Amino acid sequence: MVKKLGLIGHPLHHSFSKRYFNKKFEKNGIIGYEYDLYDIETIDHVRDVFSIPNLLGFNVTIPYKHAIQPYLDDLDFSARKVGAVNVVKLLPNGKKVGFNSDYYGFKTSLLHWIGNKKINNALVLGTGGASKAVLVALEDLKINASTVSRDKNKGAYTYVDLTQRKVIPDHQLIINTTPLGTHPKEGEAPDLPYEQLATKHFLYDLIYNPAETSFMKKGISAGAKVKNGYEMLVLQAEKSWEIWNT
Numbered sequence: 001m002v003k004k005l006g007l008i009g010h011p012l013h014h015s016f017s018k019r020y021f022n023k024k025f026e027k028n029g030i031i032g033y034e035y036d037l038y039d040i041e042t043i044d045h046v047r048d049v050f051s052i053p054n055l056l057g058f059n060v061t062i063p064y065k066h067a068i069q070p071y072l073d074d075l076d077f078s079a080r081k082v083g084a085v086n087v088v089k090l091l092p093n094g095k096k097v098g099f100n101s102d103y104y105g106f107k108t109s110l111l112h113w114i115g116n117k118k119i120n121n122a123l124v125l126g127t128g129g130a131s132k133a134v135l136v137a138l139e140d141l142k143i144n145a146s147t148v149s150r151d152k153n154k155g156a157y158t159y160v161d162l163t164q165r166k167v168i169p170d171h172q173l174i175i176n177t178t179p180l181g182t183h184p185k186e187g188e189a190p191d192l193p194y195e196q197l198a199t200k201h202f203l204y205d206l207i208y209n210p211a212e213t214s215f216m217k218k219g220i221s222a223g224a225k226v227k228n229g230y231e232m233l234v235l236q237a238e239k240s241w242e243i244w245n246t
């Protein structure tokens with residue numbers, strides 16, 4: 001009997017995960033698994049997903065990373081720390097457990113990139129679900145992090161603060177967790193004083209489409225090092241696979 005995996009969210013037009021897993025199954029000759037999209041209009045419909053025969057688990061995307069939690073029996077350490085779930089596993093005893101593999105994907109990819117380099121301060125642009133996973137990873141790595149929000153009540157800084165004060169020079173690592181610059185709106189970028197960037201800066205964009213965002217291009221122009229979200233995406237997908245199969 002084919003084991004079922006998938007992704008819940010709404011709307012689900014483009015899915016990296018479905019393409020990724022189907023390619024992985026094909027490339028590695030993995031048989032007996034199927035990865036489907038479950039586009040559910042309200043979270044309550046997750047009950048229908050849970051009743052799919054041979055369901056091993058699924059990924060969770062916008063807007064259900066928080067809303068899924070009351071439907072689960074337990075949260076693993078990662079999901080509890082981040083406060084969001086992007087992987088659900090069904091145990092053989094029927095219990096449903098939530099995990100957060102975005103946290104793992106970000107932390108591992110950041111370490112691959114910066115190596116042993118000591119970074120003291122980071123700026124995290126945006127205060128949504130991905131921002132929370134990034135903040136927990138930075139805390140683990142003992143990097144002081146400050147958030148930037150459009151709303152002065154949600155972040156340590158607003159974008160206006162960044163232009164009025166010399167914040168950028170004091171933060172060597174800047175992480176974009178906003179959707180600004182995502183295909184097809186590739187001309188957009190977070191509203192930063194980019195002229196304050198220097199060669200010491202590391203700009204990490206969680207966006208993976210396009211591969212080089214406007215945010216990254218502005219970093220490259222200033223001689224900064226840049227990275228997109230593709231490796232994080234692959235690492236979080238592989239972590240999901242590991243969770244479902246252990």
Ligand SMILES: NC(=O)c1ccc[n+]([C@@H]2O[C@H](COP(=O)([O-])OP(=O)(O)OC[C@H]3O[C@@H](n4cnc5c(N)ncnc54)[C@H](OP(=O)(O)O)[C@@H]3O)[C@@H](O)[C@H]2O)c1
Binds near residue numbers: 128151178179
């Ligand atoms: N590479 C990966 O593996 C990976 C994993 C997860 C997410 N992502 C990407 O990360 C991005 C964010 O995902 P998410 O789940 O955190 O989304 P989200 O919960 O909607 O949060 C995005 C945050 O960005 C800020 N924002 C939204 N629209 C903005 C705008 N027009 N101008 C400035 N700031 C804006 C908001 O913060 P404020 O209201 O505080 O300004 C918002 O909370 C998406 O592009 C997603 O594709 C990538």
